Amino acid sequence: MTLKTEPVSVNLGPQHPSTHGVFRFRVTFDGEEIKDVEPIFGYLHRGSEKLAEERTYAQVVTLTDRMDYVSSMLSNQAYMLAVEKLGGIEPAPRGVWLRMIAAELQRIASHMVAIGFLLQDLGAWGTPLTYAMREREAVLSMFEMLCGARITNSYLRPGGVFMDAPEEFWPTLDSFLDALPHRIDELESYLTGNEIIFARTKGVAVLHPQVAIDASITGPMLRASGVDWDLRHRDPYDYYDRVQFDRPLHNAGDNFARYWVRMQEMRECIKIIRQCVEQIEPGPVRPSHDDVPFLVRPPAGDAYAAIEGSKGELGFYLVSDGGISPYRCHVRAPSLINLTLLREMLIGTLMGDLFVSFGSIDLNMGEVDR
Amino acid sequence: MSEAFLDNSLFRNIYCYVAGDSDGCVAHGYSSGFLPGGWEWVAFALTAFVITNLFIQGALGAVLGLIWGERRILARFQNRVGPNRWGPFGSLTSLADAIKTMFKEDIVPDQADRFLFNLAPVIMVVPVLMVFAVIPVGIGTVVADINIGLLFVIAITSASGLAIAMAAWASANRIAIFSGLRAVALLVSYEIPMALSLLGVLMITGTLSMTGTIEAQDVPFIIVQPLGFLVFFLASLAEMSRTPFDLTEAESELAAGHLNDYSSMKFGVLFLAEWAATIAGAAIITTVFLSGWRGWEPIPSHIWFAVKVVGVLFAIIWIRATWPRLRIDQVLTLAWKGLFELTMINLIVTAILTGAMADREADGSLFSTSELWIMAAVNWAVFFPSIYLIGKLLAAKPYDTDKGETLPAYPVATEEHALEGVAD
Numbered sequence: 001m002t003l004k005t006e007p008v009s010v011n012l013g014p015q016h017p018s019t020h021g022v023f024r025f026r027v028t029f030d031g032e033e034i035k036d037v038e039p040i041f042g043y044l045h046r047g048s049e050k051l052a053e054e055r056t057y058a059q060v061v062t063l064t065d066r067m068d069y070v071s072s073m074l075s076n077q078a079y080m081l082a083v084e085k086l087g088g089i090e091p092a093p094r095g096v097w098l099r100m101i102a103a104e105l106q107r108i109a110s111h112m113v114a115i116g117f118l119l120q121d122l123g124a125w126g127t128p129l130t131y132a133m134r135e136r137e138a139v140l141s142m143f144e145m146l147c148g149a150r151i152t153n154s155y156l157r158p159g160g161v162f163m164d165a166p167e168e169f170w171p172t173l174d175s176f177l178d179a180l181p182h183r184i185d186e187l188e189s190y191l192t193g194n195e196i197i198f199a200r201t202k203g204v205a206v207l208h209p210q211v212a213i214d215a216s217i218t219g220p221m222l223r224a225s226g227v228d229w230d231l232r233h234r235d236p237y238d239y240y241d242r243v244q245f246d247r248p249l250h251n252a253g254d255n256f257a258r259y260w261v262r263m264q265e266m267r268e269c270i271k272i273i274r275q276c277v278e279q280i281e282p283g284p285v286r287p288s289h290d291d292v293p294f295l296v297r298p299p300a301g302d303a304y305a306a307i308e309g310s311k312g313e314l315g316f317y318l319v320s321d322g323g324i325s326p327y328r329c330h331v332r333a334p335s336l337i338n339l340t341l342l343r344e345m346l347i348g349t350l351m352g353d354l355f356v357s358f359g360s361i362d363l364n365m366g367e368v369d370r
Numbered sequence: 371m372s373e374a375f376l377d378n379s380l381f382r383n384i385y386c387y388v389a390g391d392s393d394g395c396v397a398h399g400y401s402s403g404f405l406p407g408g409w410e411w412v413a414f415a416l417t418a419f420v421i422t423n424l425f426i427q428g429a430l431g432a433v434l435g436l437i438w439g440e441r442r443i444l445a446r447f448q449n450r451v452g453p454n455r456w457g458p459f460g461s462l463t464s465l466a467d468a469i470k471t472m473f474k475e476d477i478v479p480d481q482a483d484r485f486l487f488n489l490a491p492v493i494m495v496v497p498v499l500m501v502f503a504v505i506p507v508g509i510g511t512v513v514a515d516i517n518i519g520l521l522f523v524i525a526i527t528s529a530s531g532l533a534i535a536m537a538a539w540a541s542a543n544r545i546a547i548f549s550g551l552r553a554v555a556l557l558v559s560y561e562i563p564m565a566l567s568l569l570g571v572l573m574i575t576g577t578l579s580m581t582g583t584i585e586a587q588d589v590p591f592i593i594v595q596p597l598g599f600l601v602f603f604l605a606s607l608a609e610m611s612r613t614p615f616d617l618t619e620a621e622s623e624l625a626a627g628h629l630n631d632y633s634s635m636k637f638g639v640l641f642l643a644e645w646a647a648t649i650a651g652a653a654i655i656t657t658v659f660l661s662g663w664r665g666w667e668p669i670p671s672h673i674w675f676a677v678k679v680v681g682v683l684f685a686i687i688w689i690r691a692t693w694p695r696l697r698i699d700q701v702l703t704l705a706w707k708g709l710f711e712l713t714m715i716n717l718i719v720t721a722i723l724t725g726a727m728a729d730r731e732a733d734g735s736l737f738s739t740s741e742l743w744i745m746a747a748v749n750w751a752v753f754f755p756s757i758y759l760i761g762k763l764l765a766a767k768p769y770d771t772d773k774g775e776t777l778p779a780y781p782v783a784t785e786e787h788a789l790e791g792v793a794d
Contacts, residue, residue, distance in 0.1 A: 010544045018622040032548070032698055121622045123695025125613065130448035196614060196694050199766035252769055351548065352697040355622050 018355045021365025044369040052329035057296040065152035068367040071310040073106035076156040081305035082316035087298035095160020097280040104269040109139040110310035111262040114362035121359040145169045160286030201255035205345035205357035219312025224257035231308035243275040258360040335363035379510035389413030433645045434464040447691035476634040486540035494533035495643040497526045501650040508672035519580035531557030541631035549627030552617045559705035564605035566713040570598040570720040584662035589742040592659040596753040597716035599659045606651040613690040652682035
């Protein structure tokens with residue numbers, strides 16, 4: 001007797017514990033094996049790009065906070081670079097150093113979230129997540145010192161930052177940077193050598209570098225496939241050409257490699273912040289209002305500026321018609337573009353890998369849908 | 371009514387207090403009760419009711435305690451405080467949750483098979499509570515000291531897989547069906563090493579009775595049978611679907627698995643049964659491998675039993691706090707390629723040892739304490755190499771470049787080329 005089997009299509013999400021927001025899969029399973037995946041998103045669409053057309057250049061920064069809400073400083077930075085490029089604004093050096101420090105702190109926080117939730121998806125119930133969140137909390141407390149906000153910072157302004165760091169920020173930063181390597185060691189001794197984690201993530205959802213490049217995957221995902229592409233190194237913005245750092249690469253291209261690259265990148269962030277703290281000098285944190293008024297009116301034209309965000313190349317394309325608000329604002333959201341290979345990554349793996357691979361992309365639905 | 375019931379001291383103490391003058395009680399040295407002759411059946415019914423309630427309420431109370439304890443302990447592992455609002459240290463939180471659950475709307479999905487949907491919680495909870503009937507929680511404190519206790523436990527705990535499959539199928543939910551299929555796969559795979567790991571113990575004790583098993587443990591069997599303990603512990607974790615084998619309700623994959631469509635007290639009963647199964651599992655491990663209620667005077671035997679059960683539960687919670695979940699293929703591989711072989715090694719070694727020391731001792735037991743220690747020494751000598759061997763065979767290998775597991779170094783563009791590309 002032969003048993004008749006047929007693939008079954010299952011709807012996972014948008015309400016599901018591990019969709020990192022509101023994401024929906026329509027998955028065709030053959031037993032536990034994934035035969036087909038149809039990603040469906042748009043549940044968090046808020047029209048940020050359209051809203052930007054009705055706000056002044058300084059106001060749009062609040063919208064960028066809410067795009068990738070676990071790394072809002074980096075969104076701020078990418079947007080401000082685009083505005084500065086569009087308006088030809090010369091930033092104040094102290095402001096640039098401060099926003100580099102903020103951006104690297106944000107990268108640590110974002111990678112911590114990515115690793116914590118990846119482990120949550122792997123079924124390690126809460127413990128790695130709370131360990132990772134502890135570091136993120138420290139970063140958010142420092143952001144509170146810098147700008148009074150923890151998540152939706154809106155810290156950056158055209159040409160610099162909104163205000164100088166208070167005195168107590170520097171010792172806090174110093175003690176955090178002293179403690180963090182030990183905390184990362186602690187987390188890594190718990191996770192990287194863990195037999196179950198290695199067995200679960202090794203060789204799953206492998207991305208070949210050529211495939212990844214063809215799909216314009218960027219960020220830690222691309223570096224986990226062994227491609228040495230980091231905009232901080234390739235196309236230095238701000239003062240990244242004045243700091244030294246390594247670029248961790250892994251040749252496996254699987255979930256473990258993506259986890260590992262993020263883990264190592266946090267150590268590089270510490271190096272970068274230390275160099276920023278050494279090189280920062282007193283001075284104004286943003287140009288005077290005579291040079292850069294509240295209502296920035298860039299000349300008509302367009303500009304694209306991209307940074308190495310925590311998830312990949314985060315770019316803002318702005319078109320100006322000479323008015324006080326952008327004529328068009330488009331975001332190159334790394335979360336969305338890194339999603340494009342989801343189907344190829346998932347087909348052939350098992351159901352248990354589905355959310356792990358999804359989590360290893362480290363996407364943020366606020367940025368995917370905007 | 372059979373006089374055999376009077377052999378059970380727990381039953382006898384209550385029954386004879388009520389019934390008094392019957393012959394059996396007099397033979398056991400009881401003087402008088404307050405019921406007249408001919409009313410023994412009332413005493414019998416009353417006694418049965420009291421004992422059953424005692425154990426069931428005890429188990430349910432322990433479940434509330436375990437849920438609270440697990441939440442507190444997990445919180446400590448995770449730098450949190452945990453529930454701390456209701457009662458001292460939040461100890462009434464589970465009670466509040468239970469009351470809340472009762473007042474929820476009872477929803478049955480349109481497509482559900484109503485009969486099976488309603489039956490599944492019952493099938494889930496009854497066998498779990500039945501397990502407590504054969505577990506001696508102290509000297510002479512056991513509901514039914516049946517002579518096939520171990521077999522009864524193995525047989526009755528299998529019903530949980532059936533109940534999960536039933537609940538999953540009846541809710542007509544595709545995600546739930548995954549849970550049901552996984553439960554059956556786990557059941558089929560882990561029942562075998564679970565039963566086989568108990569055979570080693572069986573060879574040493576020569577009895578299936580729980581009380582007999584405890585009395586044979588002059589040396590706790592965790593020392594005499596390390597492999598048996600390890601396999602039984604892991605198989606129990608799988609049977610009660612605890613981390614790292616919590617595939618049936620893998621929260622990050624299946625949301626709540628078979629519980630997805632249950633609400634109100636049906637959910638409550640299913641949930642409660644799972645936790646009761648955890649306590650039952652810990653109690654069985656305590657009885658079979660940690661010498662049950664045995665300990666040193668003057669601490670009462672019940673306290674010893676409780677302490678050991680709490681210790682096992684703590685280990686289970688510790689594992690849940692630290693380990694991620696295995697994938698379904700890895701779980702099944704572990705059962706068939708790992709635990710099965712380990713039980714076989716254990717069985718062969720134990721068979722040789724028991725055969726070599728088969729003479730009956732003067733006090734009627736099969737093996738003296740010194741013989742048990744010899745067995746322990748040999749078993750531990752076998753334990754480490756076999757674990758190492760199986761571990762080597764099953765462990766995930768590091769990346770092998772020759773097999774192409776790491777991709778070839780990618781030809782990265784030169785600095786000039788890269789900058790030129792960006793300038794465009």
